[in-house]
Amino acid sequence: MEKWARLLSPKTSSKRKRSFSQGEGPKGIAALKNPLASYRERISEKAGFNIDAKAFPFELGYVFVTLKAQGKGLSHQLVDEAIRLAAGRGLFATARTDNARMLSTLEKAGFNRKGKPYGGRSPKRRIQILVRPGEKSDEATEP
Numbered sequence: 001m002e003k004w005a006r007l008l009s010p011k012t013s014s015k016r017k018r019s020f021s022q023g024e025g026p027k028g029i030a031a032l033k034n035p036l037a038s039y040r041e042r043i044s045e046k047a048g049f050n051i052d053a054k055a056f057p058f059e060l061g062y063v064f065v066t067l068k069a070q071g072k073g074l075s076h077q078l079v080d081e082a083i084r085l086a087a088g089r090g091l092f093a094t095a096r097t098d099n100a101r102m103l104s105t106l107e108k109a110g111f112n113r114k115g116k117p118y119g120g121r122s123p124k125r126r127i128q129i130l131v132r133p134g135e136k137s138d139e140a141t142e143p
């Protein structure tokens with residue numbers, strides 16, 4: 001991975017994750033997360049789409065590009081690197097429905113929107129689930 005961007009694995013500590021947003025560190029981060037079953041179930045129910053743990057074992061999250069570095073295509077490289085690290089396994093992600101950049105990057109990387117947006121105290125805070133099926137796994141089915 002290039003010096004300007006870091007990909008964090010599920011084992012990376014929270015302290016280390018926070019440190020990337022300070023000082024002259026990398027310009028972007030992304031993480032492959034191993035989400036709790038309770039979180040997976042909660043958002044599956046809200047969205048009306050079952051994020052099956054076998055089909056989508058990891059969540060792509062914490063995608064962040066520093067303000068100065070935004071708008072230069074770095075999000076594509078972070079997401080592509082996360083997909084590479086997942087080694088053919090299925091991924092899911094969530095993004096706010098008003099986050100056009102993130103949704104665009106995810107969809108260009110092969111993620112598809114699933115279920116209905118859930119929220120959210122305000123209409124702007126609706127969250128969309130997206131999935132990217134793995135090479136060997138079947139896609140999850142609606143509950």
Ligand SMILES: CC(C)(COP(=O)(O)OP(=O)(O)OC[C@H]1O[C@@H](n2cnc3c(N)ncnc32)[C@H](O)[C@@H]1OP(=O)(O)O)[C@@H](O)C(=O)NCCC(=O)NCCS
Pocket residue numbers: 062063064065066069070071072073074075076094095096099100101102104105108
């Ligand atoms: C979302 C974020 C990661 C995008 O990173 P970035 O490196 O600035 O984005 P990019 O330059 O790679 O652009 C991403 C895509 O969005 C598109 N885009 C930019 N502005 C857009 C807009 N207003 N509407 C629709 N698409 C837009 C770009 O065209 C680009 O696609 P392309 O390269 O194929 O043309 C970055 O803005 C960020 O860190 N935001 C704050 C944290 C965040 O929201 N993270 C996501 C949490 S789910």
